[in-house]
Amino acid sequence: MTILYLHGLESKLSPEKRELLETYGAVLAPDMDYKANPNMITTLQQEYKNQNIDIIIGSSMGGFAGFYLSKLMQTPALLFNPALPYRLNIAQAIPESKLEHSNAIHIVIGAQDKVIKASDNIAHITALLPFTTDLRLSILKELEHGIPLTIFEKEIDLFFKAL
Template identity: 50%
Template sequence: MNILFLHGLESKLSDEKRTILEAYGTVIAPDLEYKSNPDIIQNLYDEYKNQNINAIIGSSMGGFAGFHLANSLGICALLYNPALPYRNSVMQNIPLDLSKKHSPMMRIVLGGHDNVIKAKDNLTFLSQNFNEIKECTIEIIYELAHQIPVVIFEEQTEAFFERLCY
């Protein structure tokens, strides 16, 4: 299994989280410069459209890109506190000419104490754009803030891959 991990703004995939993901497959984690490249989604689509990517995992800005990429490629996705409703501080273009295959399954993990990307704003976005997803699980973890602790990352990743394997 090939897993595409999309990190958040000014972030990287930690060694601990990489180890967790490697239990499920080969991890591809490109270094993304969201601020200097407003065409990340198009670039990722062009790079991976003909590769055998089985799952996309994204966090924050990587969750934003992962949402749109998963729906263009028709791939399952696990998104942590995705920056879906926010596009003001960092401009990212959503290519209109990409195919819309719709993600067959998404698991979206939202933090009840996230002050960077508020869960209620994501829920509003998702309710207005629900037709983009065929099957969606939304997990709201009350005590979770914006950063994803390793223990929660491990639990949610396991839940995602258990569902993905059915």
């Protein structure tokens, strides 16, 4: 299994989270500069279209990119606090696609997130309905914007068990 992990705006995949993900498969975690590349989703699609990506996992800005990339690549996705309703003033083009999501998407939202407000994210997600796939939405009352290893591990485990 190959997992494509998309980090947030100014973050990287931590060694502890990489080690956890590697128990499920090979991990690709490209270093991305969303500010310098307003076409990051298209860039990622072109870079990985000939590889067998089985799962996309993204956090924050990586969750935003992962949401649309999973649609383009027809791949299941697990997204943590995705920057769907707004992108922190970072311009990112959303590629046109007539495809619908055809694989499971699990979105984890932190009720205490002050960077990407849960209410804004939920409103944006519900505006995208109806989905043609399984959409799981988890709202964690204690979660802020950063994803602690314990929550990351729990949500990863739930996601893979549900596939």
